[in-house]
Structures are given as C-alpha cells and as structure tokens.
Amino acid sequence: MKKLLNTLFVTMPDTYLSLxxxxxxxxxxxxxxxxxxxxxxxxxCTFGYAGVSPAxxxxxxxxxxxxxxxxxxxxxxxxxxxxxxxxxxxxxxQYRISDDERRSAIFARNMILGKVYNSKWVVERALRxxxxxxxxxxxxxxxxxxxxxxxxxxxxxxxxxxxGLEGSAAVQYNSVFDQLILQQKEQFFFHGxxxxxxLDNVNALLSFTYSLLAKDVTAALESxxxxxxxxxLHRDRPGRASLALDMMEELRSVYADRMVLYLINxxxxxxxxxxxxxxxxxxxxxDTRKAVLxxxxxxxxEKIMHPYLNEKIAWGLVPYxxxxxxARHIRGDLDExxxxxxx
Amino acid sequence: MLVLITYDVSTSxxxxxxxxxxxxxxxxxxxxxVQNSVFECIxxxxxxxxxxxxxxxxxxxxxxxxxxxxxxxxxxSKVEHIGAKEAxxxxxxxxx
Numbered sequence: 001m002k003k004l005l006n007t008l009f010v011t012m013p014d015t016y017l018s019l020x021x022x023x024x025x026x027x028x029x030x031x032x033x034x035x036x037x038x039x040x041x042x043x044x045c046t047f048g049y050a051g052v053s054p055a056x057x058x059x060x061x062x063x064x065x066x067x068x069x070x071x072x073x074x075x076x077x078x079x080x081x082x083x084x085x086x087x088x089x090x091x092x093x094q095y096r097i098s099d100d101e102r103r104s105a106i107f108a109r110n111m112i113l114g115k116v117y118n119s120k121w122v123v124e125r126a127l128r129x130x131x132x133x134x135x136x137x138x139x140x141x142x143x144x145x146x147x148x149x150x151x152x153x154x155x156x157x158x159x160x161x162x163x164g165l166e167g168s169a170a171v172q173y174n175s176v177f178d179q180l181i182l183q184q185k186e187q188f189f190f191h192g193x194x195x196x197x198x199l200d201n202v203n204a205l206l207s208f209t210y211s212l213l214a215k216d217v218t219a220a221l222e223s224x225x226x227x228x229x230x231x232x233l234h235r236d237r238p239g240r241a242s243l244a245l246d247m248m249e250e251l252r253s254v255y256a257d258r259m260v261l262y263l264i265n266x267x268x269x270x271x272x273x274x275x276x277x278x279x280x281x282x283x284x285x286x287d288t289r290k291a292v293l294x295x296x297x298x299x300x301x302e303k304i305m306h307p308y309l310n311e312k313i314a315w316g317l318v319p320y321x322x323x324x325x326x327a328r329h330i331r332g333d334l335d336e337x338x339x340x341x342x343x
Numbered sequence: 344m345l346v347l348i349t350y351d352v353s354t355s356x357x358x359x360x361x362x363x364x365x366x367x368x369x370x371x372x373x374x375x376x377v378q379n380s381v382f383e384c385i386x387x388x389x390x391x392x393x394x395x396x397x398x399x400x401x402x403x404x405x406x407x408x409x410x411x412x413x414x415x416x417x418x419x420s421k422v423e424h425i426g427a428k429e430a431x432x433x434x435x436x437x438x439x
Contacts, residue, residue: 006433006434006436006437007437008437008439009436009437009438009439010439011438011439012439015439021368021371021372022372022373023371023372026439033439034431034437034439035371035375036375036431036437037371037372037373037374037375037384037433038384038431039373039390040385042435042438258354290438293436293438294436294438297436300435
C-alpha cells in the first residue's frame, strides 16, 4: 500500500510558492517563510490566492503532487493537472459505463449503499455512546428506516429511483444530525443543509470539510488513472468532478460529518471563530480554519482496519483504497465494487 | 526514517568551496538544514540510497568526510532541541 505523505496547507495571503532544487519555497514579502523538500509531500493546498511559479506547477504535476487552489473559505478554485498518464483502456471503459444508465446505476447503488450504511452507523454510534443525551426513540426509528432503505437500494437498476432513495435516506439522517451535536448547542445547530453560501456555523464547517474531502477523493481517483469528471450517479456537467462526488457519498458521514461533530463536541472550534457577513453567509476566521485543517490532517494519519482489504491503513488512504477497488472493478478484476463500510 | 547527515568539506581551495556548496544544496533537496553543516532528512530506503550516492559522487574522499546517522522510524524521542532556530516537524500538519 502506498505511504501517506504530508500535505502542505498555505493559509497566509500574499505568499508566493516557488521551486528551488527539490524544495518548495514559500516566500512572503521577499522573505522565506518556509522551505520543504517535495518528496515528503503528496499535496499542496493553498487558501486565498497564493501565487505559484510554473516551475513548481510542473514539478508537482510530474511527481504526482496534488496542487490545489481554494478560496479563503475553502471553496475549490483550480487544480494543476499535468500530462495525462494513467490507463486509456480503463478510462474508456469508465466512459462506456457512464453512458449506460443501467450499468451506471449498478455502480452508483453500491456507493449509495455505502453512504446509507455509514450514516446508519454514525447514528448507531451516537445511540451507543450518548444514549442518555439524545432522543433514542427517534434515533432508533431513523436507524431502522435507513436499514429498510438499504434493502430497497440493493435491487435498483434505475438512476432516478436510486436518487429518490438516496434523497429520502439523507432526509432521515439530516433530521437527527442536530442531535449529534452535544456541546455548544446555542451556537452550533443544524436545521438543514445550506450552501453557497453556508448560512450558519455548522453548514460553514460542513462545506469546508466537504471541499477538503472532494479534493482528496479527486486526487485519489486520478492517481489510479480514472477520470474524476465522469460520474455514474452524478451526471456530466462541465467543471464538476462527478465521479469524485459519487465516491464521496460513502465517505461524507464517516469522514467529514464526524469530523465536524468532533470539532464542535470537543470544543476545538467555538462561536467567536465564525464571522457573519452582511448577506447572511458565515465564514471562518483564520485561526478556526487552521484548527480545522490541523484536526483534518491528524485524522488522516490515524490508522483503521480497511473492512474489505483487511489491512491496516491510514484514514487518509481510504479514498485511495476505494479508488483502487473501483478501478479494479471497472477493469473486470473484481466482480463488484465493494463500498467502504465503516463500523 | 530520519537520517541525520553531517559533513566536513575542505574549503582551502576554490574547488573545495564549490564542493561545499554543492553538498549543501544536495542535502537541502532531501531535508532541512538544522545547523550549518547538519541536515535532517525524512527519507525511505530508496531515497536514502539515492542521496548517499549523490553525495558520494560530489565529495573528494581525500579531504572531505560525510557522516550518516540513521535514527529509524521512531525518531521522535531521540531528538531534543535547545535554543534558537527551532526545526519544523516534517510529519506534523504543515500549515502556514
């Protein structure tokens, strides 16, 4: 299994990233703010318009180091892509599947199955760990109805029906998500998902972590030679990494949602770190953003047992492992795509 | 693993001074400079071989010397720093 390397996050504005030998050098006001050897990195992620020299872009592309640009709020702006390597045969097969509604549905349903299963386990965990502080009746109902939905998903061969089932599972899960927030309840609440822009603290955190996850998944898919822009459940739209969004579904709850809950419940973030703008949108201040990135990165280093590979890997390699399994299935080496079932 | 590299390059001649700067530059490609002629590099076995080879090619074995200290994967407890120029931890979250 691949080794999980470090990711460099640049959150300072007015910086310039350049290449010096095998090092990435971060300059600010003509002073060197940091210098790191590139072979220790697998990703560079900048927030807020840091400039990058073409030489560094080339080097990153050549060495498979993901170079991503985000806005200060973590909205994705651009990514540097080098020469397309990977496997054409694999990609063409992926396109063929994507063109075929029925085959797409069979792919997508496993991912959605993973999503529903994982959301169910987030709920179940809360039931186990915090039974006295939550509405257990309601939680049990949701958990049971998610199990029901899973049974229905298994036989689906039409995308529309699948979308319907996914939607209803999401509604169920979202309806109890607020209960999973156990601390700082006055400032952190979840009354539904809103985005572009997020209108409350929790949605701001969710949007931010989702975009971090999307970045990781996109990079993982591309590193195994798949086209992250051609999806099965999410249909093609220019500029949308549809396959990454498909694959994200199964990881959202266990990877991002739990991260957000951790940040709030462990009081890593607090209300003073969020700024409300005139138009109602909520953004994080620099320190909060840094705290989130730090927690995100530490989570990535934690080891878990991959349920299908039966191998101990870092959380951060889960998107990569799933991408690998997906590629194997598309190539025909695996009979079915095994989604990531977390428990 | 963490490898500590120290070197002594004779700078009595012009050639020597050139070698010194080349050795320093090569080390910098692989790790961070913690003191003037001391570098810490996080490398795997392959990278380490590569680095050693590159440095060996550069120096003049009659007058210069290189020392590699292999501190292994569990190096956190083996390094202590006192004083100025605190080094960064290559395996901790890198947030600037």
